[in-house]
Amino acid sequence: MIVHYFFDLMVTMGILCFVISGVYVLTLMFKKLRKFSTHKWMLYGILLTGPASMLAIEFGWFLTEMGRQPWIVRGYMRVAEAATQAGGITFVTILFGILYIILMYTCAYVLIRMFKNKPAYEDVNRLAKKQGGEIEK
Structure with missing residues (x-):
């Protein structure tokens, strides 16, 4: 069920x-x-x-x-x-864990760097102005 x-x-x-x-x-x-x-x-x-x-x-x-x-x-x-009886499962599991940790930190780094000097609402306002509106903070 x-x-x-x-x-x-x-x-x-x-x-x-x-x-x-x-x-x-x-x-x-x-x-x-x-x-x-x-x-x-x-x-x-x-x-x-x-x-x-x-x-x-x-x-x-x-x-x-x-x-x-x-x-x-x-x-x-x-x-x-x-x-499974495969011998390399522990290694592959650890490798995937490391990969996900690297991806998590890379994603956080890129997002922090993108929005450090420029808040997200500025981009949203810029796009909204193109469409004829505006979003406030």
Whole structure:
């Protein structure tokens, strides 16, 4: 049953991201709706799609891994037999951990450097002025 819940969560997060991006594209396509493309709630929705997409990926991964387990347990194969016997798993796991740490610090460094002397709202205001509006601090 838990596999079904993870499937539902994965699909919900994917649909949420799709709907938010679809609404954003529609606001850009029609001149009457263009002012909503920089509306506070639209920007919050766009901000939400980043974590929602990562959650969708993680829920999908849990779905895949937990979905395998019943086939192993129900007498076809023991869990110990299903686990990999590859010798380099520890090395690869550590390597991926190091890679993610490097990516995390690199991303933080780039974002801090980008916004150190220039707050994000200045870029948003510059883009909003091009579209005929302005966003305040």
